[in-house]
Amino acid sequence: MTTQRHEFDPTPFLVEELPWAPRFSLRVRPEHRAALAGALSLELPSKVGQRSTAAGTEVLCLGPDEWTILAQDADALTTASSAAYAQIPHSLVEISDREITLRISGAQALTALTTGCPRDVEAMPVGTGARTLFDTATIVLWRDDRQSFRIDVWRSFLPHVHAILDQVLVELKSGL
Amino acid sequence: MLLIHCPYCDETLPESEFAYAGEAHINRPADPSALSDEEWRDYLFIRTNARGPHYERWRHIHGCGRFFNAVRDTVSDRFLMTYEAGEARPDLTVKEAAE
Amino acid sequence: MSRYRIPGMGRVDPAATVSFTFDGRTYQGLRGDTVASALLANGVHLMGRSFKYHRPRGVVTAGSEEPNALIGTSRGKGRFEPNTRATVQELRAGLTTESQNKWPRLSFDIGAVNDRAYMLFSAGFYYKTFMWPRSFWDKVYEPFIRAAAGLGKSPTEVDPDSYAHRNLHTDVLVVGGGPAGISAALTAAKSGARVVLVDENPEMGGSLLSDPSVRIDGRGSWAWLAEQLSQLRAVGVRLMTRTTAIGYYHQNFVGLVERVTDHLDQPPHGAPRERMWHVRAEQVVLAQGALEKPLVFDGNDRPGVMLAGAAQTYLNRYGVKVGDNAAVVTSHDSAYYAAFDLVDAGARVAAIADTRDSVRPDLLDAARKRGIQVLTGHTATATEGRLRVKSVRVNPVRNGQVGAGRKIACDVLLISGGWTPSLHLFSHTKGSLTWDADSRTFLPNHKTEACQIAGAGRGLWGYGPVLEDGVKAGMAAAQALGRSAEGSDARVEGDRPGTGSSQKELPTDRSPGKAKAFVDYQNDVTAKDIRLAVREGMRSIEHVKRYTTNGMATDQGKMSNINGLMIAADALGKEPPQVGLTTFRPPYTPTSFGAFAGYHKGATFEITRKTPIDPWAEARGAVFEPVSLWRRAWYFPQAGEDMHAAVARECRMTRASVGMFDASTLGKIEVAGPDAVEFMNRMYTNPWTKLAPGRCRYGLLLGEDGFIRDDGVIGRMSQDLFHVTTTTGGAARVMNMMEDYLQTEWPDLDVWLTSTTEQWATVALNGPNARKVLEKLVEGQDLSDEAFPHMSVAECTVAGLPARLFRISFTGELGFEVNVPARHGLQLWKAIHDAGQQYDICPYGTETMHVLRAEKGYIIVGQDTDGTVTPQDAGLDWAIGKAKKDFVGKRSLSRPDIVAPNRKQLVGLLTEDGTKLEEGAQIVLDPNQSLPMTMAGHVTSSYDSVALGRPIAMAVVTGGHGMMGKTVHIPMPNGTIRATVTSTNFYDPTGERLKA
Known part of the structure; x- marks a missing residue:
């Protein structure tokens, strides 16, 4: 019988709050996606969950007509958007302050996410993302590596998410 | 907790990402003022309450955000199919024949 | 060595003695014992008293189905648990246990007099005994029932333990780690599937642990078991012991509760007591064995x-x-x-x-x-x-x-x-059972879920058939996953086949009538009770169950259901399947609330949303109130002030000079696109086409039924861009409603919605000196009344921050609302606070906000409205774009019951004697009418108004708009209060102060 076997792990996972960065919500009809991508010099993936990265700008397709953009050059993006608007109606709204991003990484990062995410995070391919839930908070989940994730959490929901992750950290450190 | 296939994400995901949104294929009249009180009442309040396949709407609210339609058997609580908003009401007999 | 312990036998550790107490006496057990096995080793069989008759009871099982040996366990403050099964609780150092349902002591119990009065306590005795006299109910019967009902004592202290939660997705979940489950898990795992094997016991093995003499594949069963477990680990099967599958829900969703620390002498810091697992499996194999009757x-x-x-x-x-x-x-x-x-x-x-x-x-x-x-x-x-x-x-x-x-x-x-196949989880899925006349038991029949059932659960007996069946189930699960699986049959010697x-x-x-032949030990139901129930007219097993309480205890009739059915069927002269079987429901075994709550306790009980300005309010000693998920500063008491004094001061200072308010929680939606104005026209009652960029307007949102859903000020930032605000509590609902119409009714519109509630932090400035404060901070916008009149909006710089500035008022004073990116919210707040010092700027909370708006008759949706209030009822006809052909809810405004006279309408109330009314108080027109009185409405808002020097109230009253100046009556416990019906616009009715 094994009754008292503890596997101590000093840092099962790491939670870091990432610095502020320009973030936009882009909306456009799917039929105008390619044209707008050209006008904004972005790659806009057409499938929900897919991401693209070019020249430091990251794009994640969250819905059939919705993308989150982490812009390297926010001014250039808004300028290009204004210029394209008359020809290609769309909406580009700054949401840099709406969400705060946490990076969750380490050997048990996946386990940490399974405490709150109902979907199969393990099956999520590296390099994809999705809007989903952590506990009762809506989040945008980015899988950057096998054991490295980012979650974007609405500002006021962040303390709750963080507090749960803190509890999980203590729990995992116990080895049980 | 059910599993629901989002036709926009093309993924089958846990129910907690979704929100129920009432019966499907009840279109808002183009000109409500042309409706009699009885017709308007029916639009507002009268619902099918089906025993068996039920055409209903769901929203992938903690996901892609899209409203879509589903056919769910209210007896077995099983989803028979989901499809995009705006698509015609599917003929289940055709679907069964295909299976 | 204890008297009944046999050296060399068992799987306990003879070298590790563990001390524990039972009813105050110390006993020695061994590591690996349960409380029950340790007590038995010491010759103790008497472990409790029964529920109804207080009969002495001993342990009857060695598993989680135990009905008798329910004990209280404790390991320190706040860690008392009643009704723990002694057969499940593992021994740990320092464990304190006690028997239940006894007084003064287990061996001599006064309540056992019930046993002598056995004939009085027959089936349905609650229904029969406590019927009359009626006056006995409160004083005699109810206290008696409350004292007698229930098992064990409820804990009274806060549970100091933590509980955890996991979501787990797997290809195959095998429930039950006996021979069938182990074979199934190994077979499925060898096909490459992800497999989880769970068992409620401290170790895997099931019946093998009790049958060491059987030989499998040339080895003793325990050696075979050890080898199988190492193989399972080698192929990556997740083995979870002390883990009970408590419920089996739709689409192979299974709830597991893992007991993490209850067996440990010294749980490591931070370890949760229990962990709830939500498992989603492609295939489930139920190998739960059978329960002896x-x-x-x-x-x-x-x-x-x-x-x-x-x-x-x-x-x-x-x-x-x-x-x-x-x-x-x-x-x-x-x-x-x-x-x-x-x-x-x-x-x-x-x-x-x-x-x-x-x-x-x-x-x-x-x-x-x-x-x-x-x-x-x-x-x-x-x-x-x-x-x-x-x-x-x-x-x-x-x-x-x-x-x-x-x-x-x-x-x-x-x-x-005999044995009953354990099909509780299968029954959770509404899987149907079929009566097997040969074995006289129910077996699984039609399945509703993607599951396999293996071993004794299918009525099989003996290790050979059970192992073979497990392999088959594992192969079937693998094949259902599209994998090819191979299975090999085990060779069993010394098998123990059996029938019964x-x-x-x-x-x-x-005389059978005198026999105390127990069917349900836990609820003290006898065979005689069941026959009596049938004699008294119960025909369905569901009725027999409820009348006798057979199978209704915490063991859910694991041992009693089939015996009860046999007796009921005999009494009815029917075959058992014609009488039916009661439904098993989750959880399989009693489950702690903590396991369900998981991380949702203490500070993370639920989400508490805070604004960027919240830390300042907290440092200032603000008192907070919850508003939907937000906590908002309610008022800012100064030294010696109570709430009344603080609110009065905040109201006075704001109207006299200037006040500042954190309005960040207001919902905000960016409505953008070429069809933005068309969308706004269709959603809101108001006309938007002629609203010029740079101007804003109060917007009223109805449901399609014509009732008020939400409101807020909406600014037109540019031709194609609106900044919509919603109520704090309505933000998500309004966004959902707008998306619904946009996506499903008007997909042709080129307009998009983005929630910006948390993009912006919002500070409201109100009072005659608001402009003077703000002017010091604003660049890029002339704030004069001519350049920036009431209901204007502009993008400019405030305190060096990019801002959206509104000139609006929810107080009736000159007012502004400044929105800046949320990360700068606190900086903006401090800058305004600093700039306002020369005007004695007053931070105020939600209570003052409520008072000031009520003085102006501005409604709070959800307080002054309740989902049955139309714009006309609320006196908001002016907000309806009469020329608009359509908007959400317009058609309903001409429905017969909406245009009917004498609807409840929103009015002001002023009490004649200056009493402050209670919100929610009912209003009548004639205080002398007979009871029950006809209610004419109720008070929706009520405050002490500093500006008016008296209390004011708002109320919905039947036909209220036609009752100005008339008197209504509010009956209260201490007498009836008279009040005069007035306009809701109590203060500065012409609105001069707004235009300052």
């Missing part, structure tokens, strides 16, 4: 009477001999093996009485070799012994006639009424 006869509940299988488990798994001199009464072959193992371990078995006339010759041979007398065709008719069984009386049954009885002395009586049958209560030569 008792036989029903007079005195079948004395301490020392236990299931034969339990005795075998105590012997082989824990090295505990349950007695020195056993007697056996059985209707199943399995009890013979228990008897053989006991004799082989040095105990005496006086006799095996078998209800069947013929028994397998090899069993009779094996019994004879061990010197055990076998009495076939016998019944048991009584037992003796007060706190421990002393003898059993058995009688031959010939042609249905019960012959003369004889007494067999024993210190333990092993009984077996289910029984009604055993025949007796005594």
